[in-house]
Amino acid sequence: MSFHHRMMLQRYGLGCTTSLYSEVLFDPIFTPIFTAVLGTGAFNIGVASISYASIASAIATTAISIGLQALLAQAPKPPKPEDGRAPLNQAIPFRVYAVGRTRVAGARMMWEAKGSNLYSVQAIAGHRIKSFNRFYLNDDEVTVVDNVVTPLTTGGRYGAGSANVRLYTRLGANPETPYAELVSALGADGIWTNDHRGDGQASLAMRAHNADAQDQQTAFPYGAPSPSVEIDGAYCWDFRDPAQDPADQSTWTWTRNSAIILAWHLCFNEFGFGLDYQKALVPVIDLWKEEADICDEDVPLAGGGTEKRYQCNGWDTTENGPKSGLNAILATCDGHLVARGDGARILTVGKFRESRTATLTDADIVGHNVQYGVLFEDECNRLVPKFTYPATNYTSCDTDFFEDTDAQIAAGRVLTMEGSYEWCHQWRQARRLGKRDWLRQRQEVKGSLDVRLSGINSVYARWVRLETPKRLPKLDGKLVENRRSIVALTKGGFTMDFIEHPEGIDDWNPATEEGQQPPVPPAVNASEIPTPVINLIQAKANGGSVYIRVVIIDPADGSLTPVVRYRVADADGLGTPGAWVEQQNPSAVPSGGYIDLSTGNVPSDKVLDIQVAFIASNRRYSNWSVTETVTSTSDPIPPDALTSFTLTGSAPRLGNASFAFSTGNDAHARTVQLYRVATGAAFDQDTATLVGTRAVGPSASYTFTDGDASRSSFVTNGTFSSDASGWTLGTGWAWLSGAVKKTAGTAANLTQVYGSLGTEVIRYGFDVVGRTAGAVTLGMMGAPNVNGTARTTNGSFRERLTANGTNTGYRFLADATFDGSIDNVYAYPETPSCAPQGVWDYYAVPRNGSDVAGPASGPVTATII
Template sequence: MSFHHRMMLQRYGLGCTTSLYSEVLFDPIFTPIFTAVLGTGGFAIGASTITYASLASAIATTAISIGLQALLAQAPKPPKPEDGRAPLNQAIPFRVYAVGRTRVAGARMMWEAKGSNLYSVQAIAGHRIKSFNRFYLNDDEVTVVDNVVTPLTTGGRYGAGSANVRLYTRLGANPETPYAELVSELGAEGIWTNDHRGDGQASLAMRAHNADAQDQQTAFPYGAPSPSVEIDGAFCWDFRDPAQSPTNAATWTWTRNSAIILAWHLCFNEFGFGLDYQKALLPVIELWKEEADICDEDVPLAGGGTEKRYQCNGWDTTENGPKSGLNAILATCDGHLVARGDGARILTVGKFRESRTATLTDADIVGHNVQYGVLFEDECNRLVPKFTYPATNYTSCDTDFFEDTDAQIAAGRVLTMEGSYEWCHQWRQARRLGKRDWLRQRQEVKGSLDVRLSGINAVYARWVRLETPKRLPKLDGKLVENRRSIVALTKGGFTMDFIEHPEGIDDWNPATEEGQQPPVPPAVNASEIPTPVINLIQAKANGGSVYIRVVIIDPDDGSLTPVVRYRVADADGLGTPGAWVEQQNPNAEPSGGYIDLSTGNVPTDEVLDVQAAFIASNRRYSNWSVTEAVTSTSDPTPPAALTSFTLTGSAPRLGNAAFAFSTGNDTHVRTVQIYRVAAGSAFDPDTATLVGTRAVAPSAGYSFTDGDTTRTNLLTNSGFDTDTDWAKGTGWTISGGKANKTAGTQSGLTQAPSFVAGTVYRLASTVSGYSAGTARLRFTGTTTVNGAGRTANGSYLEKMTAATGNNTFVVLGDASFAGSYDDVIMFAETVSCAPQGVWDYYALPLNVSGVEGPPSGPLNVTII
């Protein structure tokens, strides 16, 4: 009996039961999959081929961050953050990759003593990184000036007597530069030569010189120093920036954006999944841009200021495989990742939107298993979010937990689960992620659905609305979240694990839900001075200037003077930071357990790095705090909309479009940017083409032209207003403002403009009254150049390149053509011409800080 016959009998049998099977034998989607599986390689839907291997894997996967994924407990996990304090010591160590800002020691490549010196080299990351920010020897943070560890904060360690330590870094260029000092000392023995460059490998080298016998214990109390570093890791392709190319890593930027880092890990990380970005990202790139923008949304903080919604920082080794990093990245943004059959990957981060919602009906579901309650062994009445805390030198730390005391009393004990957000370094972000998992964990309606192939759109969606009055009447109209979906052909197509979507999961009140900053143990440096802990950092505009407000936790020691320092993060446009500028705050007084500090005026509208420290009465410094970044926005108020934005001049628009606009009585407006997008496309200044910027003042009018205003039509009487200038072939007449042809003979209208061989000419024409045949524009002479054939009414734009010997322009109709031509235009294209086509133009006002106001437009323009 054939497979097809068996399936037919099975469906007949099911159709006679009380289940919701139709008696229809096979639907048009279901059948091709089952019949194709009898082959050996895969099956096709449209132009895409789906392999059997992909059928056996998850289609949709969410972040593995809390204990409810107990069945997936064996999923690989990155190293603990504490593992970044000491280098890996293995004969052939696993390679390391790092994203965002993190602390890592890498893997030891060389450890050699010669005379009174100890030399070492550590592979920090197997790719190019942005920068080395902070340096540690053992657990002491040290200050490095011109490669030398200075005694500023070490109290004599690593610098007592004749002892000294030098640290050298390489960012991972290709080719890279050898360590000259190591080569000069170890090259003759072949231990470390000029060939040991480490191309494409970020690395750290150390030379430690012994102290005299009486100073050795003071200089090196822990024995040989073990270096580790805080770095800004991989450069990633930000697909929202038109200046960045996926094929040119030199154009990429450093980022903490979870969505952009995930795209890098999927497609560009040498140690990631190695997907083809043209298949995985480009078909759904607009969806990825939406998620990246959500990650960059500003979330208000209880004490003032904002932070980005979802940021990602962490490192991993190739020992774990790419799924380890994938889970860690998804956990930082409450991510949901879909693997589509054509190879595309669709990310949805943690923020509900109707656009990411699909519908399942009774007809789409062939089976279900719904749990209306929580089993005792699965119960959780306390969730503890865990994250990596830079303020404790990058260790795992807890935030305030979420709990249900009534449930604890009913259960008779505390049932705790941990939310693991290891690549999250912001405690407030960990709280927001923890709330989302806590609300899901408290949901009582969970289960799985067996979905037919007709419900494939729901399998790819994160949120699903159920229209199930017959099969699941209790859930009819409910919104559920697709937690994990897999192909299950024997169950009808797919199996979807779901959970009812919690109400208020996106609500966030910083004043009541942010919680308290996790405590930082009073760790001191070698000078016995505690390191400040920053609670809040905020740029404050003040009459066109900006100062930085920094709130630190009170150390409860009045003898310490707090000091703040800042620098421009990118002083030269190439990523090189500027010099630090310090400002002491001797008169700052504690209040409510915090000390409120401020700087003087700082450079405006720049990204600044900010740190804090304490100075003791003996003028010794503490370690500097964790670096925080802030943008010194001088004017946070967006400008008002333009009072007018209009087209000027008249059609036809030969290679240009002219506009006029005026500003209102608004002191915030400083510039207006004009953008061009394809007609009908949504306007996004990150992806639209910027065609010009005008400096403006309030209550004023301006003009702007996109393109070349010098172009003129090389054809005379192009509108056929009179029966002149055109030589008419058989069947052609000029009347009624048009050139008309009747069927019968192939012939043309001609003129003899001046041609330049090799020049591109833009052409426009309008066909009306068409009834039969084909017409086209043509250049003739020694060589014939044909335009596109026209077989319908319409207005047409095209380009033709003149060949040697062209001397005649022809409107040619074949023997069957019957119709009329009008508005025939030809002119020579220049590099300054606006592109040919139909476009929408927008005008966007901005203030002095680049804050955008409401856009004006679209103005629809046809440019010939």
């Protein structure tokens, strides 16, 4: 094909494009014209047919979770979860970052023996973390009280005779606090001094004291103890919370939400991609909020209760580069990441929505390559989801697999693939992710499309609907999933790899699809007592109070007494957990392989940490189970919508707006919150301005005023109802039919003297009506004058002018060509409690006693002068 012919085709593609026209200008996803190829996000690959060399030009990509063989061999992967048991020993170790809750040993920074003591320091994470939760020495979980490893669960290990082990932690503040005991012992030799603070570095220090010779083997049967810890990792910016500032890390929160963690990794992780959040996130922040909310959706469990849809927990080192962590995060939420030409990143997690769907027509496609079957070497008839299991001390584990026995018989063998979800720690979540990959893998329709520039919207979308009765009649009306798109101008614009979207991919029946909890091998502590394995946690409301139901796997040992303990995860509002409260369940009876436990009444509407242990007849404890988190919601039923919500009073609304609302016969309604947003803006409780809260009861009426109700206008005769008294009319101004009108000819003022206005802010409101030409400007008279904005159209206007201490009145300065009228003039001094000027939409949201929101009422629109 000649160069001239190619350029003709390119011009034709540009001529067909809709991306330059107004209907796309209001589309938050696709507005920017594509001007740059994908950078960092391009390193994610989705299916095995993708060549690794083409990554640099990718626009939209999905996570590696299956695909295997050659592709996965080249793709970087995070360390295996088992690698978190022992610290890295290197001269210059790679730094570590961690998100969610995970087990990690970090990298050894110091290992020194002096006298009878061994000292060590490990860099756990290269950033601030939330907490240290559990401690391990070698493979033994140990209890630490006041920095000392206690013999509660060790059976003499690490505490026999004169032996003892102390563990110290630092969360990674900047500046950080030195380890005083290590400085005292090693500072004089210059080994570890007060300058070894580790600013911004979470760390773990150990001092192990030798036992007497006869006790050494009992105290340290595996030699020198090697510590590792379970931590709650990085704080992240939750962009849904107005109180959190992306520029102030002290306002951030710890989270397991996959979308929020991905945003942190892209923009804020020192070891991530380092994108500018103002370019990568802010232009599409509403789309990120939608994905974060989906990740936080409650998914029902077969045994009762719920868990979050998509959570992320894991750690990685800088040896791998940021793309391995990115892919691991995407795999936890079946994520699809798009890089726009303006630098914005768009995430779409695994839940189909029509809003994330684009359309491709015959006119948009210049070439195609479609498979209507699966090659034998690509066939899979069994998919095994793999995840990291905290119940086995953070090791890789399989869930129940998905398989097609008929396909296995036809193939004559089992063809297995593994779904790799290493940063997923919930077995049920791994099953849900595995189902999605299994259904995709079973699809026979897949291939690639060469797309013109007119189809630019589709390359940014995760799902594409085909309207192709001529080019692809078999796929006309079908929904396909965009697995990867790259720039390919020689093929018309873009090349898109796709797969037909499986029907029922979002369906989930926990009773039949959840499967069985993976078995946990009997893991006993040094006291030979097995560690409990939690199956589910559920908050149960009970007459205004709440207790916690805990189901554990039956250890088949009637001599063990299960004990549940809980604590408030954030007792002081600063992230500090409360004290543990224990409750034994000696009368619990096993049933069907499980033991159903319950606590007494717990603090209502709090986030609680839950653990379970066994107590043997000799009163020794097992290790505590993996920590689970639950919210003790005492009233899960949302209140009904309000029966009425109206604006009261009349215009002008000077610094305030008043409302009336009524509740129905609903005992769940406890409060009503009123919100304010700019008129026409979408209502989002996370971003709207909360203007007030009213305590309410059933079948009652209430009022509420937003702003300062004491304001009144100091303008005399501002409505000009019968004349222009109180005003001085310049040349060309005259009263006419309830307003004052000026005719063109001479520049002149309409003025009113008020007296000294001080230095306060004065709010004004006025109407310009019947204007046919010229401009009129509101101002305040004095030395100097204070002028507002020239008005050259008809309408109702609002202004804020700051008096300078010399102003004695206000005026309307009309130029010589102005022809029009002024009416409805108001002015008053602003106070800090005044509602802001503008046109606002108000919403009212009822909430129950557990802060569960009911349906919003509104919008009710108010104009505030």
